[in-house]
Amino acid sequence: MQTENITLNKQVFTLYIQYESDDNLRKKFNQLTNEVWGFDFENYYKSGYWDDNCIIYSLFIDDQIVSHTTVSTFETIVGNESIVLAQLGTVMTRPDYQKQGLSRYLMERILQDYKEKVSGMFLFANDSVLDFYPKFNFSAVQEFQASAPIVFSESSHHVTKLNLDDSNQRKLLETYVKNSIPTSSFDTKNLGLTFFYCYAYPDFGFKDSIYYIESLKTIAIVQKEENTMTILQLFQLEEQNIEDVILALATPEVDTVLFGFSPLNTDYNYTIHKEEDLTLFVSPELEDLFNNQKLMIPILSHT
Template identity: 40%
Template sequence: MKNVMINGKNYKLISNYQDDNELRNRFNLLTQQIYNFDFEKWYNSGFWKENCILYSLLDNDKMVSHITVSVIDFIVLGKKKRFVQFGTVMTDEQYRNQGLSRVLMETVLEEWKDKCDMFYLFANDSVLDFYPKFGFVPVDEYQASTKIPKIESPYSIRKMDIDNVSDLNLLYETAKNAEAQFALSMHDNAGLVMFYCNYFELFSFKENLFYIQDLHAIAVADYEEDTLILYDILAKEKIEIKDVLNAMATEQTKSAILKFMPIDSENYEVTLFKEEDSTLMVMGDKEELFKNNKLMFPMLSHT
């Protein structure tokens, strides 16, 4: 904890305090106020790991501004990289336009600039003019899709029930030891996978988990009419994406949309992807990585 002066007013800057019940409760209150959810269920699950770090400003005992830092290892085009993602950026309505978020951003950028390969975030489109002040630029993401031929699948699948302890453990162990399957794959971040699959109050993939027994793989998937939406593949060994598509296709399925970019996208239709009300922004010196390689961050890696 340290004192910082902003516009002539003293604030306390605190970080890495998630194990302090009182401070975490204040953080949850602010998150509920701004985003209508909180992280308490995830914290109590034990899956909140040390790579999710809280940075906040207090006015006396009131939490008034915040940034979450997620330190995430990725396998990017075959190479391991450490990226820092900003999330849950928020300021109490009565304290906005006073420079609080700027102080938090500058603090985090200075602290992590020599400890990571890239800073990035998904910005709400209403605040796109804020992040360029710190060197962030918008970059495009790309999405792969394909037609699915009608063949009889040789694979057996079952829907997972993670209210069942064995399936919960299977999900965690598979995510913890998952092999990189995509051009841009999250590495060793089972905690974030568990957040999305069971502990995110606004939306959960809990009903979208399927175990493909013959492949020893978990597919995170949904169906929209005759289209399969494949969000993620979790497996301890490298497997063929087309095998997962064939396993997950139903009699009605004619095509599939992938919420990640395959390592080899030659046989897929690759199109520009724009997430509704959100834009990927990266620190400017890393812009070429996305311009040259048509990448996409897997959906379960967002914070």
């Protein structure tokens, strides 16, 4: 944990960084997160999967948290080069401390702290604050979602649904996440965040969506709704024909597959993807990448 006293607007704040192991401070953080976003990080902490890739920055005054930003770091491969990127999320300020420059201070501090540590940054901004992030040279970019029609046929590959309450099956997913080959044009490998969505928070619905295809050495996070199957993420130990994976996962009523990430195979249909009230912003290092390719941030990598 890192602690500093900061003076802003003639008030003294305490900046806490990476303090999740402090029970009292974490409780305050969870309370504000619940008030603003309707969930908290307590299950994540207790799950044991909160790792050093999730770094929390918070300003406190006395014992009250007043402003916060989370940094999540990812390993990815861009143009055959392995790099580290950072995503900013869980941005929030108590209503009575808004418009006092606290979020600006945290943004400037994080940019300074990570300028030599990462090769680029991205974030999702609420549409009500679209004018804030350009002040830090972040640009709004479009995302594109891939899709394809499916003609169902019987597959010889057996699919097993994983239960992460079973420690052996949990270890299996860990192995696949840690050792997966790239399956996306914008691969964001982060073990902790995967287990945040797939294990620590069943309410998000992904704990019940994990499928293992042993013969294809693939674990897929998949959801189906009526005639559409969405593959949110693939973890593979060896390169496989993605069409084999799709047919193994599909059921007779499915006639369309959507991807919650950017598949390496670009021979799909692409449409502009935008979640309600959210716009993707990227730092200057990533602007050309997103403007020149049809990419999306993997859904299971959002913070």
